[in-house]
Amino acid sequence: MNATTPKLKSSGSRRQFLQGSTALAGSLVVGFYVPFLEAATSTALTKATKPSDASNPEINAWVVIQPNDQVIVRIARSEMGQGTLTGLAQLVAEELECDWANVTTEYPTPGQSFERKAPWGSFGTGGSQGIRGSQDYVRRGGAAARMMLIQAAAEGWQVPTTECTVSKGVITHAASNRTITFGKVAGAAAKLPAPKEVKDIKLKGVSDWTIAGKRLARLDTVDKTTGKQIYGMDLVLPGMLNAAVKACPVFGGKVKTVNDMGALKRPGVKKILFVGDNAIAVVADTWWRAKTALDTIKIEWDEGQHANASTAAFNEILKTALEAKDAVVGSKIGDAPLAIANAVKKIEAVYSYPHQNHACMETMNTTVKWTEDKCEAWVPTQNGQAAHAAVAEAAGLPLGKCEVYKQLLGGGFGRRGATDYVRQAVLIAKQMPGVPIKMIWSREEDMAQGRFHPITQCKMTAALNDKNEITGLHMRIAGQSILAGVRPEAIRDGKDPVVFQGLNEGGTETAIGYTFPNLLVDHAMRNPHVPPGFWRGVNLNQNAIYLECFLDEIAAATKQDPLALRRQLMTKHPKHLAVLDAVAKRVEWDKPLPAGIYRGIAQTMGFGSYVAACAEVSIDKEGALKIHRIVAATDCGHAVNPQQIEAQVEGSFVYGLAAALHQECTVKDGRIVETNFHQYPCLKLAEMPKVETIILTSGGFWGGVGEPTIAVAAPAVLNAIFAATGKRIRDLPLKNHSLKA
């Protein structure tokens, strides 16, 4: 083999590129999310370009009703455990007025979306957008379908639609004592024109909800308890082969030489391939044979310019950047540096946050069948349209000749919004035309080739007056920008707005919950060679730690109660305050705790929702931490399925506490040191505290649920640790610190 790169044909049209990048922007970039709202409302309800067949009458893009009254709700967003599939179905069913017991779901494909001009809007599933980003148009889709069904019944009976009522999928004309089910009129309804003014359809008020807002069981649970649920990794296609892959462990490096060491002669091995210029794959009859053969191959890497990079070196660069002059301003009120210069008392602290891998339980995988005129891919993806664009690009085919079949995700957490693994699978399959090939990453590959939580440091400086009031606050963030890595064209004037999550001066997405007379939040961007990614919670995670722990430091230094200090600063932020107060009330903050138990509190706002948490911990003589209970409050405006919101809040603590307690990815010699779970521990059941979730629905807005709570997990626990020990932990993970007295 020689190490030349198979040159990719530059076949991706500008249009393809735009579709992919727009999809990515729409779904994963927090802070300036632009849903395909217009596209969805204007085209979702026009007729299908493909006529629906008689057994599956498509009322509109969202709703198919079969003659037996079975309702199929189309779900464009990806299900990865967060419950969006059930929640969106509830919203459609609510307006449709069907019988919930008859509801099933299906994914439209990105290829259908392309062909029909995106009637389902964005498929992208990130930024906690699944429900809030699509609730308006999916409800209108359900309502429009209901109107068409009623019209079909009314026309059949030759009565005015206004005399018909509907409930649980049964249309009634009371005056003539006639009823008919949705299934019986679906065929006729499918032939009717869509209502003209979809924007003007009056949606049901929350108080009238009978399906949405209820604690309904998920639609997708049973098969997950019997082994029947198929994930991308489980897929079997006729004649399918399996591929294992290994990319240069030093990011930016390439394959230099390959000695196959006789791997091609091993049983079942079909081919050894280059994948682009930086990876080698083995294709075999089984994945185990492909993987073990790959392990025997000797690959010499051209490690490139980052061969000596290390976390220690990044840390030095970031430390210097804390004082650099080239920072870009995120939030500015008054003159914080001046306030600090004139302060009676100054408090300073430097915090940091490490690189982390998403570590989805199901490692990255994609199955692809490529021929000269068609490319099909079976992808566990959070972003169907971006995956479709990536397939077309790598396949060298137009979008119309490519298709993506979305698979249920064995975890996503942001990792599966990227398409690097999709591209690899296509490049492999392209070298064996007509043969479906399932590419699976080993856990070791998954750990080495992540899209990592960005690394940052933050210098916090507060100015106090003689009454111990905060007169100014400066947060200098130094470090990595996700957008600079994944979408550099979104950086404007050197500014990555996503860096400032939770610290914006206002707005409905991710605003700071305190008023400081003088505030400066700025960012000195420093990008190591480690590829960053959107990691569940994104930049809110570290920003909430920096601000919430530092406020706790100020409270301690000025001998104030941490809750009382916050409340004074929050008078102009009633929604932030309401969740904090709800938590304080539930834990009875003003009452003493049992001996040995200590509390910490934190709040933030992100992904359109307000969250707060209080952690109750104890630490034994050996320094072992036990988190007994966490009380958490979320105001997400409207709650579509409260029991699933509780599941997301609990899950957020597992994800956030794993990160806070155990996880970091360190770089040595340009590559990630941690190769598997023995070096990258996850939270275990025994460490899991009781969680009490308070859901507030103050209304008037729709907030996300999957991510915001993660950000309060670490600061609540770190503040409780301080209360217990007097030790202020400013660098994570906690495993690097001793809590022994």
Next chain:
Amino acid sequence: MAIPKSATLNVNGKSLNYQADAGTPLLWVLREQLGLTGTKYGCGIAQCGSCTVHIDGAPIRSCVMPASAVNSRQKIITIEGLSKDGTHPIQQAWVALDVPQCGFCQSGMIMAAAALVKSKPNPTDQDIDDAMTNICRCGTYNRVRAGIHSAARQMAAASTKTNTAKPTLKKAANALDIIHNNAGAV
């Protein structure tokens, strides 16, 4: 290379022939030779437990167990064979409490939990902490714990033959107020 060896395993009550190279883990024989993909690959080094199956009733991490180390008399049970139609008390409790999120780890989680309630019919929280070391990234642990307690109560009720098993499960679901009126009805 050694020639792949033909051998027999007793899986879910059936004697099944397979061919695999020496050293192939049981996990990959189950998944790739016998078509039982309910058992998952998560780490390959016995850390995460996604690959947990029962061998003669004991929970085993099949990713590090060579298939050749299991003889044809040992009874292997996978998630597909834990019960007919998903009616093992652990599976029923999982449905009642909506335990899974993404669900990828849940085959292993359920097999570990089923082994636990078999060996300890009334497990304490400490027993659950000790036995349930499987990794779940979505964060289902608190419902896993509740599900094990609920299944244990159901099994105790069923064994006293008072036929209160179903109400016991309903009670558990009621604790979370989860409304079941779809295909996954309790």
